Amino acid sequence: MRLPCGIINKSYSQDTAIVRTNLQWLLLVLALITLFTFPYWASPHWISVMIGVWISIIGVMGLTLLTGYAGQLSLGHMAFVAIGAYTVAILMSDLNWPFWAALPCAGMISGCIGVIFGLPSLRIKGFYLVIATLAAQFIIVHIISRWDSLTGGVFGLSVPKVTLGGFEFKSDFSYYFLAMIFALIAILIAKNLSRSRIGRSWIAIRDNDIAAEIMGVDPFKYKLLAFFFGCFFAGIAGGLWAPYLRYLTPEQFTLMGSVWYLGYMVIGGMGSIMGPIAGVIFITILDEFTAEMVTDLATGSPVFAGFVQASRYIVFGLAIILFLIFEPRGIAHRWERIKNSYRLWPFSY
Amino acid sequence: MGRTLVKTLSISILVIILMTLPLLIACSDDDEKTENAPEELPDIHVGMSALVTGPYGAYAPITWGYLDYMKDLNERGGIDGAQIEVHWKDCQYDVAQSIAAYADYSKSYDLVAFTGMGTGANLALAERCAEDGIVLAAIGGEPELIWPAQEWVFASSPNHAIGALGAMQYAMEQWDEGRVARVGIAYPNNPFGQSIIGPIEEYASELGYEVVEKQEFELTALDAVSQSLAFRDDEVDIVYVQGTAKSVAVLCKDMDRQGFIPKMVIGPLHVIHPAFPELAAGTGEGVIGWNPFYLWPQDMDNESVQYWRDKALEYSSGDIVSEEDPYMSMLYMWGLSVGVLLEAGLREAAAEVGAANITAEALRNALENVTNFKTGNSGFQPGIGFSPSNHEAYSATSLMQVQDGVWVRINNMFESPWKFAE
Numbered sequence: 001m002r003l004p005c006g007i008i009n010k011s012y013s014q015d016t017a018i019v020r021t022n023l024q025w026l027l028l029v030l031a032l033i034t035l036f037t038f039p040y041w042a043s044p045h046w047i048s049v050m051i052g053v054w055i056s057i058i059g060v061m062g063l064t065l066l067t068g069y070a071g072q073l074s075l076g077h078m079a080f081v082a083i084g085a086y087t088v089a090i091l092m093s094d095l096n097w098p099f100w101a102a103l104p105c106a107g108m109i110s111g112c113i114g115v116i117f118g119l120p121s122l123r124i125k126g127f128y129l130v131i132a133t134l135a136a137q138f139i140i141v142h143i144i145s146r147w148d149s150l151t152g153g154v155f156g157l158s159v160p161k162v163t164l165g166g167f168e169f170k171s172d173f174s175y176y177f178l179a180m181i182f183a184l185i186a187i188l189i190a191k192n193l194s195r196s197r198i199g200r201s202w203i204a205i206r207d208n209d210i211a212a213e214i215m216g217v218d219p220f221k222y223k224l225l226a227f228f229f230g231c232f233f234a235g236i237a238g239g240l241w242a243p244y245l246r247y248l249t250p251e252q253f254t255l256m257g258s259v260w261y262l263g264y265m266v267i268g269g270m271g272s273i274m275g276p277i278a279g280v281i282f283i284t285i286l287d288e289f290t291a292e293m294v295t296d297l298a299t300g301s302p303v304f305a306g307f308v309q310a311s312r313y314i315v316f317g318l319a320i321i322l323f324l325i326f327e328p329r330g331i332a333h334r335w336e337r338i339k340n341s342y343r344l345w346p347f348s349y
Numbered sequence: 350m351g352r353t354l355v356k357t358l359s360i361s362i363l364v365i366i367l368m369t370l371p372l373l374i375a376c377s378d379d380d381e382k383t384e385n386a387p388e389e390l391p392d393i394h395v396g397m398s399a400l401v402t403g404p405y406g407a408y409a410p411i412t413w414g415y416l417d418y419m420k421d422l423n424e425r426g427g428i429d430g431a432q433i434e435v436h437w438k439d440c441q442y443d444v445a446q447s448i449a450a451y452a453d454y455s456k457s458y459d460l461v462a463f464t465g466m467g468t469g470a471n472l473a474l475a476e477r478c479a480e481d482g483i484v485l486a487a488i489g490g491e492p493e494l495i496w497p498a499q500e501w502v503f504a505s506s507p508n509h510a511i512g513a514l515g516a517m518q519y520a521m522e523q524w525d526e527g528r529v530a531r532v533g534i535a536y537p538n539n540p541f542g543q544s545i546i547g548p549i550e551e552y553a554s555e556l557g558y559e560v561v562e563k564q565e566f567e568l569t570a571l572d573a574v575s576q577s578l579a580f581r582d583d584e585v586d587i588v589y590v591q592g593t594a595k596s597v598a599v600l601c602k603d604m605d606r607q608g609f610i611p612k613m614v615i616g617p618l619h620v621i622h623p624a625f626p627e628l629a630a631g632t633g634e635g636v637i638g639w640n641p642f643y644l645w646p647q648d649m650d651n652e653s654v655q656y657w658r659d660k661a662l663e664y665s666s667g668d669i670v671s672e673e674d675p676y677m678s679m680l681y682m683w684g685l686s687v688g689v690l691l692e693a694g695l696r697e698a699a700a701e702v703g704a705a706n707i708t709a710e711a712l713r714n715a716l717e718n719v720t721n722f723k724t725g726n727s728g729f730q731p732g733i734g735f736s737p738s739n740h741e742a743y744s745a746t747s748l749m750q751v752q753d754g755v756w757v758r759i760n761n762m763f764e765s766p767w768k769f770a771e
Contacts, residue, residue, distance in 0.1 A: 045453030052445045145538060154539050155493055156469075158476060170480070172452045245444060247473040251539060252444055256404075291446070294401055294439045 004343045018191060039176050047172045053284050054179035055240050058186045060264045060276035062233025067262075068270035069194055070226030071206030072121050073130045076137035077261045080231040082144060082253035083110040084238025086151055089159040089248050099162040099243060106239035107232040113140070114231025121223045125209075137255050145250040156249030159242045169243070179240055186233060191273045193229060202226055203271075267323055269330025278331035290315045392434040393427075393707055395419075395486075395691060396454035397464040398474075403441030408466070410677050411488060412437070414684020415464065417657075417664045421726070422688060428695045429704035434458075442467040447474060455481055461709045462486045462694075464687055468494075468540045475502050483709045484694070484716065486687050492544050498740040503694075503716055505686040505742050506730065507765065509541065509617055510548035512639040513589060514556075515746035515765035516615045517549060519637075520587050521556045523613070530558040533585035533611075535566035535576050535592065535600055542591045545617075549589060552766060561585060568596045573603040581609035588614045594622035594676070597636065598629040605632040613637065622676040626754040638756070639746045642682035643729045646673045647749070647758045653728030654678075657685060675749070675756055682729050690742055693722035693733055716740075731762050 004023075009015040019028055039047050063077045084106035091102035117136040121129055144151045151157065162169040162178065169175045193199050201222040204212035209219050242248055260283075268279020293315070327334050399412040419435045427433055436454045440446035447470035454460055455477075462484040465474040468491045475494060478485040478501045485502045487494050492508040507515075517532075524530050534549060536542035542565075550560050562583040564576040577600065580588055588604070588611045590597045597616045604610065613635070620638040622628075629636070643651045645658045661681060697715035698707045721732035733742035745762045 043453060044456035045449055048449035048452040052449070154543055156472065158472075245448065245473050246476045247469070249469045249472065249540070251469050291439050291441075295399075295437065 035180060039173050044172060047176050049284060049288060051172060051176055051179045051244060053280055054183035055237050056280045057183050057276055059234050059237030060261050060280055061186050061190045062230040063261050063265050064276050065190060066226050066230030068265060069199060070202035070223060072223060072226055074133040075130050075258055076133040077234055078253045078257035079137045079140035080110045080114055080234035081238035082140060083113055084235030085242040085248055086144060088239040088242045089157055092160045103239040107235040110235025111228040111232035114227040115224050118224050118227025122220045137258055141250050141253055154250060156247055158247050162243045175244055182240055194273060198225060267330060269332030272332040274332040274335060275330050282331055286316060286319055392432050394434050394458040394460050395462045396460050397435060397437040398440040398447035398450040398466060398470060399437045400442050400466045401439040405442045408680055410680035411684040414681040415687050417660055418685045418688025420664055421660055422692055429699045431704040444469045444473050451477060455483060461707060461712045462691055475499060484712050486690050488683060488687055491540060495740045498738055501713060503690060503735060503740045505690040506683060507641045507744055507746055509544045511744045511765045511767045512617055512641060512746045513545040514548055514552055514767050516637060516639040516748060517556055518766050519748055520613050521558060530586045531561045531584060532558045532587045533562040533580045535564045535590045537568050538565050545591050568593050570596060570599055573600040576600060577604040577607040577609055581607055586612045590616045592616060593619045594625040594628060598625055598633060601629045601632040618679060621679060621749050621756050623674050626751050633751050636751045638749050640679050641730060641746045642679055644675050644678040644682055647675055651728060653726050656726045686730055689727045689733060693719045
């Protein structure tokens, strides 16, 4: 970790600390206060939006481990979210399992199926692997929409509410905390995974798999591990998504959803834990802003009624293009540059 | 060392307290927090997760129709003087955004009704509306939403099954071959596509046809060779295509290419697009499409259609009118139909409890007492009514046909053979 001028690590514990300086502690505490008090001062709409943000962060975090760290491109991540969602829905509604038991199962099943689809990764990479993972998107969603007796087919199935000791997480207010806590845990796990032996092996494979193998890293093992963890996170995201929506249909897990996940990751910054968080929040805020703009424009100036039908996507697409031109390494990189500039101030070069 | 330990411990404890405390508070007073009813307002609040942009942005006239009806209703004095305030947001047919909009409006206002768009969104909203006791005034289309009737869900217009059966009834009235007609169905594998299969099969013996072939056919398909060959091999007489103008055109062209011309091709309301004859490159002649509204430019002799055409020009949706497009005006009417549903329920509720005391429950109860509701400007559709076992506004449809490259009305509104489970 880069540290501000004058701060030197003197022990291993200091070297491995995620939060190292007093300022970082202060910022962390302030961030936690903000996040935990958010539902008390934010509007119901934003609480609902933030639930989606937390769940997306978990899913995109998985994709970041798989693609950003291990370099295994995936265009079928939404299918693994679907597996998690349907696992939770089926276990809770058909077998009356508690959510707390169904959720880890969702992650495990999604992770294991991810490993199956990751098997070709030993032989193929790049665009070829993209096509293989694209197959996962189609195969999995196809099975879900055809297996009527289990998944309800195209008409879907309803999902019971999450309960804990008699308390029902029935409102967005309470579900916010549930989603946030799981997201924070996921971020912590991803952070530690990324700097563990596994994470370093992933980076080595991503940067040069032949060199990594010569140095003793088993590419097959670590690629499959990347698929497992990446899809495990996706399964957890799906598992949280299902009881929130309370109704699942295969149409909720589209190829476009997988593309958006890649978009979140690319805009946020690949290969960093900050990336998915920044990407999801940035795109969500942009989306909300354009939605508000469309609504206001259509309400206030009816003459724009026809025009606004297209404006939302124009603004959205334009922002993404501009972003990719001026900051192709993502928001996380920009954030690092801001921090570095601050640390060297007033002697920045 | 000791100082560091104390510091680490104290920060850890602080963080744990910060994380746990709000959670406990959230769990304890959850109901109290979420039911923070706003101050009493004279207005009647309704909400909508609208559709204006995004992949399905072409359906935006539905939103404009709904908003225009409410504006018109307010200009006509509202419900016994009480104005209706519509809270809406463009949710792009997206389930999560629809739920976010619902969460926002249902917590911020005393909503009596909410309108969602899209099967997925409506199915998810139906559960929430039932839990919160808010009427879901659904834009019709999805039979699974209202059959069997759900306590809080009401549909503003006939669903796809009703329209399909109406069209099949008409087809059989025209059938004079002296044998049982052979019917083929082409459908996409989604709720929209699946919704018509069961009813068409169920009514086969009653109406006098036989379903001999069912072919999956995606809305975005670029060709329909296998489907055309299957229909040809099974000697299908009538093809019912649950598709859009584009997909029906693809099927017509490919059937023609295979040298197979069925006696009749029928599509849903989405087929009555002015571009269809051109898309079908001359092979769409005679294709029939059902729709449950009178619309412009075909029905300008209908006073209500004239009224709304002028209103659309006056309010906001000039492009809908100037294009003289039956498809756009059909979507617009679809939106208006939700307004009619709400006006019917609200007027009935006002008569029972007074306009100032209308609640969601009063609206729900009132809707079930509505019979043949019609106003001077709702004549673009038949009178609407509900009962405890029927939450669909009406079960009539009308038909249009491509003649000489344009859509022409071939009959007026008639009752579909669909029977609600009593």
